[in-house]
Amino acid sequence: MAAVARLFRSSSSAVSFIRRSLSTEAAAELRSQSYSPRVDPKARNVQWVFLGCPGVGKGTYASRLSALLGVPHIATGDLVREELSSSGPLSKQLTEIVNQGKLVSDEIIINLLSKRLEMGEAKAESGFILDGFPRTVRQAEILDEVTDIDLVVNLKLPENVLLEKCLGRRICSQCGKNFNVASINVRGENGNPDISMAPLLPPSDCVPKLITRSDDTEPIVKERLRIYNEKSQPVEEYYRRHGKLLEFDLPGGIPESWPKLLEALNLDENEDKQCAAA
Ligand SMILES: Nc1ncnc2c1ncn2[C@@H]1O[C@H](COP(=O)(O)OP(=O)(O)O)[C@@H](O)[C@H]1O
Numbered sequence: 001m002a003a004v005a006r007l008f009r010s011s012s013s014a015v016s017f018i019r020r021s022l023s024t025e026a027a028a029e030l031r032s033q034s035y036s037p038r039v040d041p042k043a044r045n046v047q048w049v050f051l052g053c054p055g056v057g058k059g060t061y062a063s064r065l066s067a068l069l070g071v072p073h074i075a076t077g078d079l080v081r082e083e084l085s086s087s088g089p090l091s092k093q094l095t096e097i098v099n100q101g102k103l104v105s106d107e108i109i110i111n112l113l114s115k116r117l118e119m120g121e122a123k124a125e126s127g128f129i130l131d132g133f134p135r136t137v138r139q140a141e142i143l144d145e146v147t148d149i150d151l152v153v154n155l156k157l158p159e160n161v162l163l164e165k166c167l168g169r170r171i172c173s174q175c176g177k178n179f180n181v182a183s184i185n186v187r188g189e190n191g192n193p194d195i196s197m198a199p200l201l202p203p204s205d206c207v208p209k210l211i212t213r214s215d216d217t218e219p220i221v222k223e224r225l226r227i228y229n230e231k232s233q234p235v236e237e238y239y240r241r242h243g244k245l246l247e248f249d250l251p252g253g254i255p256e257s258w259p260k261l262l263e264a265l266n267l268d269e270n271e272d273k274q275c276a277a278a
Pocket of ligand 1: 053054055076077078080097098101102103104105106109131132133134135136139224
């Protein structure tokens with residue numbers, strides 16, 4: 001773990017980039033606005049983290065908010081998948097780890113994230129919505145050493161829904177959009193409401209190009225859920241202690257959840273004009 005801190009200390013480009021672009025002043029200003037509903041979302045420097053189990057919809061909601069707020073959506077899972085399809089030196093090692101449902105080392109993930117952030121710097125990006133990072137308490141501590149996170153949104157769904165969602169997930173290999181062929185109807189337990197989600201079907205152009213992620217099989221999803229509970233649930237606790245965690249129980253699919261999420265974030269639905277489809 002010390003090696004990761006050393007990586008940040010010694011990799012001056014990564015550290016200086018993160019320090020420069022993740023301005024704590026802007027973060028303090030955002031906090032002082034306390035998500036006031038009347039603030040122009042584009043005027044904010046958003047530095048948010050999305051937490052949640054595999055399949056919960058971090059990518060869907062983070063990318064919608066990224067379009068609404070005009071900040072990049074950075075998903076470390078996407079960075080890992082890009083790396084493993086690139087036939088670069090890490091590719092074989094990463095394929096093995098991902099296909100076992102395990103986590104990539106903190107060193108590798110921070111390296112990939114630093115490179116992505118540097119690329120954003122070149123494009124004068126400001127703010128971010130991180131999805132899939134941090135996933136260990138050590139990653140959260142390292143992030144805190146280099147920046148000031150404003151808000152952590154913890155998306156939640158029951159585990160049986162998560163499994164069905166992962167197994168129904170399909171991706172268009174051409175446009176990259178995510179779809180879901182599962183029709184979910186799960187009875188709520190212990191007084192919790194029932195959950196229904198209609199399938200999110202692709203347009204006919206995408207149908208012949210649909211692929212399934214190699215780690216979206218039942219045994220691998222179960223392992224990813226186990227690892228989430230072991231390694232990433234403590235991250236929820238870490239941010240809860242720091243008073244940054246917003247818990248959000250998804251009430252259903254996108255049509256029910258999106259307006260409620262905007263409400264929880266004090267964002268006005270009327271600002272949702274240019275939001276891209278999920
Ligand atoms: N922050 C991270 N730390 C370690 N490994 C990661 C991290 N982010 C992504 N990965 C790797 O990439 C895989 C895919 O990530 P992601 O698409 O976020 O999956 P999930 O659907 O399980 O949330 C993970 O199972 C893990 O192997």
